[in-house]
Amino acid sequence: MKKLLIILSLLLMVNLISAGITNWSDLAFQNFSSKNNSNFGFNWKHEIETDLNSNLTLNFKNELFYSQKNDEFPADYSHNNEMKNSYFTNYSTLKMLYSTDLQYLKLQYSNRWFNADDTRFLINPGIGDHIRKNMIHNFDLQYKANMNKFSFSYFGKYRNLNYEQLDLENEILRTDSQDDQIQNEYDLYNSADISYSVNQNLKLFTELYYKNDLNAAGLYDQINLGGGVEYDNIINLFSSINARVRYYNNISDKINNEQDHNVVTQLRYTRRFLSGISGFVSYVNRSCYDNETAQVYRVSNMLKVQAKYSYAMEHLNMSYLLLGFKFNPENDGTLGFIEHNQYIFKDIYSTASIKYSLDLFTSYSLKCEYFINSLQSFWVKNEYTHFYDIQKQNLIFFGSSLIF
Amino acid sequence: MKKFGLVSVLIILLILFISCDEVNDPEYHIDKSACSSCGACIGICPQDAIEIGEDGKAVIDQTKCNRCGKCIAVCPENAIY
Numbered sequence: 001m002k003k004l005l006i007i008l009s010l011l012l013m014v015n016l017i018s019a020g021i022t023n024w025s026d027l028a029f030q031n032f033s034s035k036n037n038s039n040f041g042f043n044w045k046h047e048i049e050t051d052l053n054s055n056l057t058l059n060f061k062n063e064l065f066y067s068q069k070n071d072e073f074p075a076d077y078s079h080n081n082e083m084k085n086s087y088f089t090n091y092s093t094l095k096m097l098y099s100t101d102l103q104y105l106k107l108q109y110s111n112r113w114f115n116a117d118d119t120r121f122l123i124n125p126g127i128g129d130h131i132r133k134n135m136i137h138n139f140d141l142q143y144k145a146n147m148n149k150f151s152f153s154y155f156g157k158y159r160n161l162n163y164e165q166l167d168l169e170n171e172i173l174r175t176d177s178q179d180d181q182i183q184n185e186y187d188l189y190n191s192a193d194i195s196y197s198v199n200q201n202l203k204l205f206t207e208l209y210y211k212n213d214l215n216a217a218g219l220y221d222q223i224n225l226g227g228g229v230e231y232d233n234i235i236n237l238f239s240s241i242n243a244r245v246r247y248y249n250n251i252s253d254k255i256n257n258e259q260d261h262n263v264v265t266q267l268r269y270t271r272r273f274l275s276g277i278s279g280f281v282s283y284v285n286r287s288c289y290d291n292e293t294a295q296v297y298r299v300s301n302m303l304k305v306q307a308k309y310s311y312a313m314e315h316l317n318m319s320y321l322l323l324g325f326k327f328n329p330e331n332d333g334t335l336g337f338i339e340h341n342q343y344i345f346k347d348i349y350s351t352a353s354i355k356y357s358l359d360l361f362t363s364y365s366l367k368c369e370y371f372i373n374s375l376q377s378f379w380v381k382n383e384y385t386h387f388y389d390i391q392k393q394n395l396i397f398f399g400s401s402l403i404f
Numbered sequence: 405m406k407k408f409g410l411v412s413v414l415i416i417l418l419i420l421f422i423s424c425d426e427v428n429d430p431e432y433h434i435d436k437s438a439c440s441s442c443g444a445c446i447g448i449c450p451q452d453a454i455e456i457g458e459d460g461k462a463v464i465d466q467t468k469c470n471r472c473g474k475c476i477a478v479c480p481e482n483a484i485y
Contacts, residue, residue: 110456114447136446159455189465222465255466255467258428258429259431288427298427302485330430331476331484332473335482
């Protein structure tokens, strides 16, 4: 609790001394209830950005999430949503951006802190037996450059995971200090690509991804080498089409041989009508080729269709009706959704939505939002979800979204 | 005529792709157009296989991922496929 108060005070101080700087602040209190329990929690996101000069920008973002433990969910990794509702974590990012017309550079440090006492343990056969995450540090470097018809980009990430190794005896978690072992894991990720614009619509690209497992055996090293073609055409003011085909060769001891050679095909068509209707159709296919069996395999297919009807501009926002579905049979991801936003009166809007997943859940939500102006609002929201394989849960939120 | 040809090719490709056998141990990927960067998948991943990538969206380290599917259940945007 002490740590929590210190973090809250620091955030408040940052907020007070940051006059003249652009701030985004989202704060939401929540009450999570399941069959017999009711738990309090909150989520506070704050982002500060300042332009040091016309090319240089400094940005700081912090996200604090806390939720009381729900004892109805046992300390058992089989429950998918326990981590979502039973933990205490903080995510901070500090980044510096340098951009000109031809170049872009980003330097970023981020860390994700988990309160070990409140965070349920995890099984990680990849690392050892049972672990509990304490902290993740990330150092990122990104560089992009454009030269005539060529463009180049590089991204590097150095990642450190600090965790506790735990012993499980008779299915009871032992956390006494004698058995706990603080350990670290390090990974280095590198990716680079070069693209060439053949004309206004057509682009060819080649890419390299190299992951270096910096731990003892280097068992998790991976190299991807590939390339492809991208077609982008804005047909007119109302419609556009995008197509992208990409091949890559996967080289890693940890990747199934069947997925050594991969092809990813992406298609997207967007359309807008004068009547206020807009929408898109997108399709992604992942297929792979196995050298040994000389056979093409299907990895996944995802078809998305969405249509939005914006029908009335009232005061600060626009009322709309949104309909859509996603077809993704390979990953149990097939679902349909409907969302309706409606102006009520005096800058108050309501949003009602239903999400129906064929294999995982059905979710209903109702939100009522009061806009002080176009940048600041207060809202209340109720979200009821029925997970088919677990149980029903109810979340009530009270929150604010402020830009100042 | 051009449009008809394009649509026909797409339908043939779609039928070919869908009629293939499914791979035994399929990889999971992030639908970047849907990901809201909330980090729920990073917290729950028992393999520590997910992190935020260069574009601010989640990315899966395929060497660590064991296809347990926990990230699919917590993703509020249903962005994992």
